[in-house]
Amino acid sequence: MATFRKHGQGWQVRVSWYDDNNKRHYTSKAGFKTKTDAKAYALELEQKKLDNSISNKKISFVAYYKDWFNTYKANKIADTTANRYKILINVLDKHFGNKALDKITRYDYQIFINEYGKTHAPDSVKKLNAIIRSCVKSAILDDLITKDFTQRVELIWNEERILRVEYLNVQEIGLLITELKKELHPNYPSRYMILTAIFTGMRIGEIAALTWDDINFHWKTININKSWNFNNKRFKKAKTESSNRIIRVNDDLLNVLSDLKQNNTKQVFDSVFGTVPGSGAVNKVLRKVLKQAGISKKNYHFHSLRHSHVALLLYYGVDVYAISKRLGHADLTTTTRKYSYLIDEFKAKSDDHIEDLLNNFSTKKESKKIL
Structure with a gap:
């Protein structure tokens, strides 16, 4: 190339x-x-x-994928995303071995997708396919192959592997908030982080990265402009450009967060021990508090709080577009795709509300004149 x-x-x-x-x-x-x-x-x-003055050896698919990852992706993506790319190396090696990149056909790739899909959920299959498609397009640009063998392949997955994200209803959210407030202590920020997720829908990395100058107590806003890398304990860029946003928050949350000022730390959730609780520590506290509140949710974890925040907003009739902006999504499509199950569940409530509005309108004298 x-x-x-x-x-x-x-x-x-x-x-x-x-x-x-x-x-x-x-x-x-x-x-x-x-x-x-x-x-x-x-x-x-x-x-x-x-003429073989420069090696014309046929590179294997797996070897090219490794090189492509190290050259174009390794230094540009988050650690969690990088792990997904690395795991895929073993998946490809197990199926394709040393098979040359230019010998792989669309049929070969379809067989691979069929086998992988037997034991994986839709989301896993779609992410794998997206990564491989990007790699193959790069190989075409490198003049190593001429055709995209991932084109128009049918994605197959195991419906039974679909893990439904659990969320809390309004009553359960209230119970969780009450239980969290019972044992709040500035030395242990995990409970404060959970409350922040409930009231804002922020991601754990965004919450961990908050500094005091990100919170405007006068205007009641939080400026989300970075994320936290738990591996190297450093700030990093927000997940996407649209993740940079300013959201409004309520007095209750601000009053709770103000308790943490006595720790005299730069980061809001940095404890007196000099660390911000990670995913494992926060999830441990969350499971404990859920149990104390009498809430049984087998697959509930910290990120589920983001889904619960969406459920809360939908319940009170907040527009999906406003929710999308609050979550930091690039467009409305992302929101409707990720939270379609919630939107569908609240559709019945919305339909009843629309029917009531129309009934009230049709009974008014003004509407009768128009109709």
Whole structure:
């Protein structure tokens, strides 16, 4: 593959290739007066590749995937996402082994999807397919293959593997809040983090990253502009550009959070012990408090609080578009896809409300004049 760019007063070309050990190499040269000259040089190297002056060994699918991940993805994605990419290496290796990338057909890939889908939920299959499709498109750009073998493949999954996200109804949310407030203590921020999730729908990384200058007690807002990397204990960029947002919060939450000021820490939820509780610690507290509140939810965890926040807003008639902005989604489609099950459940309530509005309207004298 060759890439070209302006370099000073001329052009630079960069060519990549794989050696006999499936290791990728690069060579570059600058000083070409025109892009045409640079292309001619690149074509000359490509010809050498065909003549085996540069290795023309067929790289395996798995080897290319590893190289693609390390080159284009490893340093740009969150650790949790990176783990998903790494796990996929073993999945591909188990099925394809050392099979050459350019020997894989659409049929081969469909068989792979069929086998993987037998034991995985829809979400897992869709994420795997999205990653592989991106990798294959990159291989096409690298001139290693000419066709996209992932194109128009039918995604197969196991319906029984679908894990329904549990959420709390309004009454249960009230019980949880009451139980959380019984044992609040600034030295142990986990309960405060859970309350923040209930009232804001924020992600755990966003909550952990909050600093005191992010909270405006006068205007009753929280400025969400970063996330927290629990592995290296550092701030990182928000999940997406749309994740940067300012949301309104209630007095009750602000009053609770103000208790934490006595810890004299930069981060709101940094304890006197110098650490922000991680997912494991917070979930342990959440399970304990749920049990104390008499709430039994087998698959309920911290991220479920985000779903419960959505359920709470839908219950009180908040517009889905407003909910989408509050959650930091890029568009309404993301919200309706992720929370479709909640929206469907509250549709009946909305339909009843619409019917009542129309009935009240039709009984008024003004409406009778119009009708």
